[in-house]
Amino acid sequence: MLETKTNRDAKDRRESLNKSRETIVFMLKLAWHKKPVLFLIYGVRLLRDVFDRAWQILLPKLLMDELQLFLTGAEAARHLHNICMYAAIAVGVSLLAGIIGNVVDNQARSVMGEWFREYISVDIAKRAMEMDFEHTEDPDALDALNKAREGMTWYSGGVEGVLNEFFRLIGNVIVLCGGIGVVLTTCPLLIPVQLAALGGFLYFNMRNNKIEVESFERLSARNRIWGYFLFQLTNPCYGKDIRLYHSAGMMGRKTKLLLDKITEDWRLESVGTRKNSWAMDGINTLRDAVSYFYIGYLAIMRKISLGDFSMCVAAASVLYQSLFSIAGGLQEITKRCNYAHRYLEFLEYPAAMEKGSRSVKKGEHTIAFVDVSFRYPRADNYVLRHINLTIQPGEHLSIVGLNGAGKTTLVKLLSRLYDVTEGAILIDGVNIKEYSEEEYRRLFAVVFQDFQLFAFSMKENIALGEVEHAAEEKIVDILRLTGLYEDVQKLPEGMDTMIFKSYDEHGTELSGGQQQKTAIARALYRDAPIVILDEPTAALDPIAEYEIYRQFETLVGGKTAIYISHRMSSCRFCDKIAVFADDTIREYGTHEELVDKEGGIYAEMFHEQAKYYTDIA
Ligand code: ADP
Numbered sequence: 001m002l003e004t005k006t007n008r009d010a011k012d013r014r015e016s017l018n019k020s021r022e023t024i025v026f027m028l029k030l031a032w033h034k035k036p037v038l039f040l041i042y043g044v045r046l047l048r049d050v051f052d053r054a055w056q057i058l059l060p061k062l063l064m065d066e067l068q069l070f071l072t073g074a075e076a077a078r079h080l081h082n083i084c085m086y087a088a089i090a091v092g093v094s095l096l097a098g099i100i101g102n103v104v105d106n107q108a109r110s111v112m113g114e115w116f117r118e119y120i121s122v123d124i125a126k127r128a129m130e131m132d133f134e135h136t137e138d139p140d141a142l143d144a145l146n147k148a149r150e151g152m153t154w155y156s157g158g159v160e161g162v163l164n165e166f167f168r169l170i171g172n173v174i175v176l177c178g179g180i181g182v183v184l185t186t187c188p189l190l191i192p193v194q195l196a197a198l199g200g201f202l203y204f205n206m207r208n209n210k211i212e213v214e215s216f217e218r219l220s221a222r223n224r225i226w227g228y229f230l231f232q233l234t235n236p237c238y239g240k241d242i243r244l245y246h247s248a249g250m251m252g253r254k255t256k257l258l259l260d261k262i263t264e265d266w267r268l269e270s271v272g273t274r275k276n277s278w279a280m281d282g283i284n285t286l287r288d289a290v291s292y293f294y295i296g297y298l299a300i301m302r303k304i305s306l307g308d309f310s311m312c313v314a315a316a317s318v319l320y321q322s323l324f325s326i327a328g329g330l331q332e333i334t335k336r337c338n339y340a341h342r343y344l345e346f347l348e349y350p351a352a353m354e355k356g357s358r359s360v361k362k363g364e365h366t367i368a369f370v371d372v373s374f375r376y377p378r379a380d381n382y383v384l385r386h387i388n389l390t391i392q393p394g395e396h397l398s399i400v401g402l403n404g405a406g407k408t409t410l411v412k413l414l415s416r417l418y419d420v421t422e423g424a425i426l427i428d429g430v431n432i433k434e435y436s437e438e439e440y441r442r443l444f445a446v447v448f449q450d451f452q453l454f455a456f457s458m459k460e461n462i463a464l465g466e467v468e469h470a471a472e473e474k475i476v477d478i479l480r481l482t483g484l485y486e487d488v489q490k491l492p493e494g495m496d497t498m499i500f501k502s503y504d505e506h507g508t509e510l511s512g513g514q515q516q517k518t519a520i521a522r523a524l525y526r527d528a529p530i531v532i533l534d535e536p537t538a539a540l541d542p543i544a545e546y547e548i549y550r551q552f553e554t555l556v557g558g559k560t561a562i563y564i565s566h567r568m569s570s571c572r573f574c575d576k577i578a579v580f581a582d583d584t585i586r587e588y589g590t591h592e593e594l595v596d597k598e599g600g601i602y603a604e605m606f607h608e609q610a611k612y613y614t615d616i617a
Contacts, residue, residue, distance in 0.1 A: 016334055023337035026344055027162050034119065038112050038160075042167040045104045049171040050178075052097045053318050055090070057182055060310030062086050068306055113160035120152045120159065120343065132352035133417040134377055144346050146224040151342035155216060162340050165333040172322040172329060179319035186304055187295055187312045194320050197287035202327050204276040204283075209335045211276075215269040216339065222262050229255040291316050352377075353419045356434040360443060364393030365427050365529060365560065367414065372423035374406075374413060383409050385583045387423070391576075396561045398571040400605065401580030407564045408449065410580075411532050414562075415444050445523035446532040453515055455507070458488055459495040462522050478524045481555055482517045524555060531556050534564045568606045577602060 031038045063086055070079035128145050135141035152158045157165075183190050229251060242248050295316065299309040372387040384406045391397050399407045412418050414425060416432060425432045432440060453461050462478065463470035475495060479485040491497035491508055498507035499518075510518065520536055537545040545567070563574060571577050572591050579587035579594070579602045587594055587602050594602040 016338055019341040020334045020337035022344060023162060023341045024166055024333075027159050027166075027340070030159060031116075031163060035112060035115065038163065041104050041112065042163065044100060046167055046171045046174075048097050048100045048104070049168075050174050052093065053175045053322070054178055055093050057179065057311060057314045057318050059086060059090050060314045061307040064310045065305070065307035109160065109164075113158065116159035117153070121149075124148055124152070124343070124346065127347065131349065134352040134419075135349070138352070138377065141349060143221055143224065144342070144349055147220050147342040148346035150216075150220055150223065151339035155339035156336040158340070162333065162336050165329055165336060169326060169329040169333060172325045175318060176322040176326060179315050179322055182311060182315040183319055186308050187298055187316070189294055190291055190312075190316050190319070193287060193290050193294070194316075194323055197283050197320070198323050198327050200283040201280050201324065202331070204279045205328060205331050208273045208276045209331050211269055211272040213335065213338060215265055218265050219262065222258060222265065226255070226258055226262065229258065287320070291320075353416070354433045355437055357436050358430065358434045360435055360439045361428055365443065366393055366429070367391040367530070367560070368426040368429075369410075369414075370424050370426060372413065372420045372425060374409060374418070374421045376409075376418070382421070382583060384413075387585060389578060389585060389588070391560060391562070394558050394560055395576060396556070396563065396574040398563045398565065398574035398577045399580060400565065400568065400571060400577060400602065405580035406583060407580050408534055411446065411448070411534055411562065411564065415446050415532065416440060443528055444530050444532060445526040445528040447516075447519045447523045447534060447536055449535045451516075451519040451522075453499050453510070453518060455498065455500040455504075457493075457496045457498050458491065458518070461499055461518055462495075462525050464522065466525075475521075475525065478521045481524065482521045484514065484517045484521060487514055520555075528559075530560045530562070532562045532564075535566065536563070537565065537567065537570070568602075568609045571602075571606075579605075 063083060066079045066082045066086065070076050070083065124145070131141065131145075156162055180191065242251070292313075295304075295309060295312050298304045298312070299306070304312060367390070369387045369389040372384060373382055374384045375382045387410065399410065401407055409418075413420055414432075416437070419433065427435070427440075427443070459470060459472075459475060462475055472495075476485065479488055479495070488495050488497075492506060498504035499510060501507040501509065516536065520533065523531060523533070561574075563570060565571070575590065577587075577589060577591060577594055578585050579600075581601055587597070587600055594600055595606055597603045
C-alpha cells in the first residue's frame with residue numbers, strides 16, 4: 001500500500017515536472033515570438049535584483065570596517081570620506097533600484113501582462129469557436145476549455161505570471177551562489193541550519209500546494225456550472241421563459257446550493273492549508289533564533305571581525321531570503337505551470353473527427369448516404385439506422401416525419417457536425433471524411449431550426465465571414481427575395497442597424513418571422529451549391545410562408561436543396577420526399593407516388609393536414 005502511494009507520488013512529481021518544463025518552454029517561445037521586449041525587461045530587473053542584494057551583503061561590512069578604522073584615529077579624514085561615499089552609494093543604489101523596479105514592474109506587470117492576457121483570451125475563444133462541434137456538447141471538452149481559461153488567468157497569472165516567477169528564480173539562484181560564497185568563508189555552519197529550515201518549509205509548502213491544486217480541480221468544474229446559472233438568470237433572451245414559468249425561484253435555489261458547495265470547497269481548502277502555514281511560521285522563527293545565536297557566538301569569541309559580523313548577518317538574511325524564494329519560487333512556478341498547462345492541453349485537445357485534405361470538385365454534386373447508422377456521442381440508442389438515400393445534383397428533397405424522427409440529425413451528419421457511427425456519406429462517390437473540412441463546409445448553406453442571430457448589424461448577420469467584401473447589391477437582392485427589404489428600409493440605419501439592444505440602444509428587436517427570414521437570407525448570401533432549410537417557415541405567418549414557397553425556385557434556383565418541414569404543402573415543391581419514422585426512412589418517392597399510397601405514412605400525414613385546413617375553410 002505504502003509502496004503504491006510512494007510510486008504514485010513519484011509519478012505525480014515526474015508529471016508535474018514535465019508539465020512545468022513544457023509550460024516554461026512554451027511561454028518562453030511565445031514571449032520571444034510575440035513580445036521579445038519582455039526579455040529586456042526581465043533582464044534589467046534581474047541585474048537590479050542581483051546588484052541590490054550583493055550591495056545589501058557588502059555595505060554593512062564596508063561601513064563597519066571603515067567605522068572601526070575611523071574610530072582608531074588613523075587617517076580619520078580618509079575613512080570619514082569613505083563612510084560618506086558608501087552611504088551616498090547606498091542611497092543612490094536604493095533610489096535607482098526603486099526607479100528601475102517601478103518602471104520595469106509597471107511595464108512587465110501592467111502593459112505586457114495585459115497584452116498577453118488579451119492575446120490568450122482571444123486565442124482560447126478562437127480555438128473554442130473552431131473546435132469540433134461535437135465537443136460543444138462534451139462535458140470533458142467544456143471542462144478543458146474552462147480550465148484553460150481559468151488556468152491562464154488568476155490561477156497562474158498567464159504568460160507574465162509564469163515568466164515573472166521563472167526570471168525571479170534565476171535571479172535568486174545567482175544571489176544564492178554569492179551568499180553561499182560569503183557564508184562559507186565566514187560562518188559555514190549557517191548553511192546546514194538554512195538547509196534544514198528550508199527542508200521543513202518545502203515539505204509544508206508542498207502540502208499546501210497539493211491541497212490548492214486539488215481544490216482547483218473541484219472548483220473549476222463548479223465554476224463552469226455557476227457561470228451557466230448566472231448566465232441563465234440574467235440573460236434577457238431567457239427572460240420570457242423565466243418569468244412565465246416562474247423559474248427564477250427554482251434557479252435561485254439551484255444557484256444557492258451550488259454556491260454553498262463552492263463556499264464549502266474554499267473553507268476546506270483554508271482549513272487544510274492553515275496547519276501547514278503555522279508549521280512554516282514556526283520553522284522560520286526557530287531558524288532565525290539559531291542563526292543569530294551562532295553568528296553572535298562567533299563575534300563574541302572574536303572568531304570574526306565586527307565588519308564580518310555585519311556582513312554575516314546580512315549574508316545570512318540574504319541567503320535565507322534567496323533560499324526561501326527559490327524553494328517557494330520552485331513550488332510556485334510548478335503550481336502556476338500546472339495551472340497554465342491546462343491551456344497547452346486545451347490547444348492539443350484531440351479532434352473528435354477525422355480530418356481529410358482532399359479538395360471538393362467544382363460543379364454539381366451527388367450526395368449518397370450508404371447504410372448510415374448513428375447514435376449521439378455518450379448515448380446508448382441509435383437515432384438513425386440503415387439510411388440509404390441518394391440525392392441527385394439539383395434535386396429538391398423534402399424530409400418529413402414526426403418530432404424526434406431524426407430529420408435534423410441527418411442534416412447534422414451531412415454538414416459534418418457529427419460523424420456517422422456506421423456506414424458512410426459520399427459526395428461525388430468520395431467519403432466526406434476525406435475532404436478538407438474547410439472546403440467541405442463551403443458546399444452547404446444551412447438554416448437550422450435553432451439558428452442564431454448575433455448582436456451585430458443586419459448586414460453583418462447576413463454576410464458574416466464575408467462581410468469585409470460584402471456586395472451591397474447582392475444583399476439588397478436577397479433582402480427582396482426573402483421579403484425583408486421593406487422592413488430593413490424602415491430601420492433607422494437600414495442594413496447597418498444593429499440587431500438586438502444588448503450592445504446598442506438603437507438596435508432593433510426583430511420578430512420571430514423576421515429573424516427566420518434573416519437566417520434564410522444569410523444562407524442564400526452564402527451562395528453554396530447545397531441549400532438545407534430545417535423548418536424554414538415555422539415562425540412565419542401564412543402569407544410570408546406562402547411567399548417563401550412561391551419564390552422557392554428563385555430562392556434556391558437550380559441548386560440541390562433539402563427541406564425539412566412540418567407543412568406538408570411544402571412537399572409539393574420538391575422532387576422527392578423521404579418520410580422518416582422508427583429511426584429510418586420508411587417511405588421515399590414523389591408527392592404523386594406517396595400521396596395516395598394505401599396505409600402510407602405520408603398519405604396519412606398529408607390528408608390529415610389538408611383536412612384540417614379544409615375544415616377551417
Ligand atoms: P427531428 O429533427 O426529426 O425532430 P432530431 O434529429 O432533432 O429529430 O432528434 C432525433 C433524436 O435524437 C431525438 O430523440 C433527440 O432527442 C435526439 N438528439 C438530438 N440531439 C441530440 C444530442 N445532441 N445528443 C443526444 N441526443 C440528441
